[in-house]
Amino acid sequence: MEHVAIIVTDMDETIQYYSDMFGFKVRLRGSSKTREMAFLYLEEQPSVEIELIRDINPISDYNKSGIVNHLAFTVKDINEAINYYKKKGIKFLSPEPQPTLEGGRMILFYGPSDELLQLVERVKL
Missing domain, CATH: 3.10.180.10 (2,3-Dihydroxybiphenyl 1,2-Dioxygenase, domain 1)
Structure with a gap:
């Protein structure tokens, strides 16, 4: 990318x-x-x-969800990352991380312009 x-x-x-x-x-x-x-x-x-x-x-209104759905960031430990970003004021969209298709975990939140952001903990092999 x-x-x-x-x-x-x-x-x-x-x-x-x-x-x-x-x-x-x-x-x-x-x-x-x-x-x-x-x-x-x-x-x-x-x-x-x-x-x-x-x-x-702007020549027109932007679609709220946009064509790009979200931007994801990989983290080593999602619970540690959640605690860190909560202290920085982030409000997550769910109370707990959700499972990913591959067996990892993820959680969503919004950025300053309402862009959808995601933290992802990959499966540890």
């Missing part, structure tokens, strides 16, 4: 959120007359980025 694009409502707030919560850094940020954009990356995985887009004057 190269990148995932997310429509955001507040660029500064969103960059701060992804930096504070997950350790993302800004690779590139700029704007035109119609759009503000930023590309975020993780030092451990620089080839995969999150593209943030804020349309200055």
Whole structure:
């Protein structure tokens, strides 16, 4: 995967959120007359980025669920991750992690622009 694009409502707030919560850094940020954009990356995985887009004057409403359903982050221990992110103010959509198809566990929550995010603990082999 190269990148995932997310429509955001507040660029500064969103960059701060992804930096504070997950350790993302800004690779590139700029704007035109119609759009503000930023590309975020993780030092451990620089080839995969999150593209943030804020349309200055949107030409239409965006679909709430969007075409991209969610953005997932792998964690080593989901219970540890849940406790960590709860302390940072994240409210999860379920009280407990749910099973994944492959036998791991996952939990969902919303980011600052209501983008759907997921933590995934893979099956330990």
